[in-house]
Amino acid sequence: MAIETILIINKSGGLIYHRNFSESFASKLNSNDFLIIASTIHSVFAIASQVTPKALQLTQNKVDYTIPYIPMVGMESSANQNNRGNPEMKLGSYKGPDYFRESFVSWNKSGLRQLSTDQFTMYIYQTMTGLKFVALSSNVLSSHHTTANGTVDKTKSANLASQVADNFLRKIYCVYSDYVMKDPFYSMEMPIKSETFDKKVKEMVNNLL
Amino acid sequence: MTIYSFWIFDKHCNCIYDREWTLLGNPKSGTTNSKQNDDIAKLLYGTIFSLRSISGKLTASGSESANEIRSISTGKFRVHTYCTATGLWFILLTDFKPINYDKILKHIYADIYVKYISCNYLSPYDFAENESEMRGQGVRKISNKNFMGNLERYLETWISA
């Protein structure tokens, strides 16, 4: 799963963090284009829940929003970690060896979660406070199979991809809460300029490859 | 797999056909070309339109083909889209399992729409007839019995499955 771009959108639709990890996408877009994209995602996110089919509104079927924990997504392999010997379990911070170890319930229950096109897949992770973490992956979701039935394996792999994406973006959220929220020089809702955060995100994206 | 509703939009942003099944697993239930669905049709169109503009901007460098949307998913349901070269959109709302419905949508276009609407001399070629209808104020819908019957029969198998 190759991550091309990471966006963070604050609760009012402003783009507060944007980073391209390769030149293949969006090389001809300027930062203004990304601001527009961010606010479009933000507004579509809210509209999407309005389109919920009547059949779903009538039946109160319980959807399980639990996302299983997938170990070491975006982390260094354990062999490398032993050499570094640094990550310690620190009280009160997410800085454990793998940030979290349990399955979690997605807060993004009715909004936009995934957008797949011919060339990329976009995953959106929303936090309880309305912050949105958007990852653009160059992997195309189940592109080559043609039938709707008999695609159990493909369905599984596509499901796995979205679970990996949710696990990954949740880790970015953990890093955000450490390196952005605990930075005294960051003002809320403003663009993130922290280079330590930048470095951590880049590390995680590289580890994911 | 569950199918919740099916929509066709023409190139003037008008919804020319909508079909919603309100009872799960019952292919006879639901509404066709309902007035109540007009607002939802607009929201649906707007959502897809905005996301299409994003995907159009975020095109891989060096690729010639346009970057079309395949599916959009929320936590509850999934929207599958199929856009034709003539500007028609075929849209299917299903449960959120990532299954590819492209072939179904293509079949609806090629074997049902083309056969009963495009090749039908009595059916209008363009569903918008005047200026305001070309600007998204269209009211005309597909009411061809053959089209509707064949579509029902085709989708029935997927709904009851």
Add this chain to the structure above:
Amino acid sequence: MSQQIIQPSTADPSVRDRSTGYEYTVGPKPSLPDEHMRSPLTSRLYAASLAAGKQQVSLAAMTFLFQEMIAYLHKNCTSVTEFEGRLSAYGESIGTKLLELLNLRSSVAPGSSSRTSTFLSSSSQTSTAAGSTTAGSATARSRSGTVTSSRSGVSASTHTGTAPSTGPASAASHSNGSATADSHSHHTHAHIHQTESLTSQITRMRRRDLKILDILQFVHGTLWSYLFDHVSDDLVKSSERNNEYMIIDNHPPLTQFISGANNRVSCDYFVCGIIRGFLTDAGFRCKVTAHTMPQGTFDNRTVYLIQFDNQVLERENIRFGQASS
């Protein structure tokens, strides 16, 4: 009970006649006889803060507090030097207090704590139940005694660069946690025996550090493990200037989330202040500055440069001759 006389708080009549509640049908509720025995606050509360048990603070809470401190100063200061000066002044008052506390704590010899408690338990063999509980707490305390001894063993082996921090330190904290947990369960029964405070375990005060190197070792080992839970990563004497020493931390925990090397260094002046307060109060007047020096994988590696006043060097020369230079 004879122990009541020993305990000043329960011997106090105002405390003894304290009513425990008000029953609205009867009136003030008289306290039950054995509630007299219980002191209002178990005296462990007083002793606990001085005892060298490991008490950890949530890193998130600490950083948020620190963040507010910095934000406050940042708003009120006009220049970087003023900011650093005021932040360092905050640290200095902590440093002067830590000098007292850590010297007191280090005066508890590792073996002495278990000896004093066995002595106490042998003397108070009045009832079998009390004897057994003190034995339990004695074992608990002796276990914490071994923990402190092992930790001072770490701090004694100073010069080695990277501390063997994570493994043994976390293991020690775990064993210590369990020790305090089970000793706490004894406290509810045998709270009277806990009246002995930390001072009763000190037979002889630690001698004041007189040499520069000694006090720096104390900062490098004891102060650092008290503040940051690990020994500082290096203690170096400057080869160019006689009065300069450097304490190096590869991964300063307090400022790790702050972005920008320059910002981070300014915030490190809090620790500089602690060092300066500590050393100045110990009689070593000095100036402490922070510098960032990334090395290898440690991007946050910070060097605390300590510049002693000339009078300190002169005193050292007079007192210890050429041995120190």
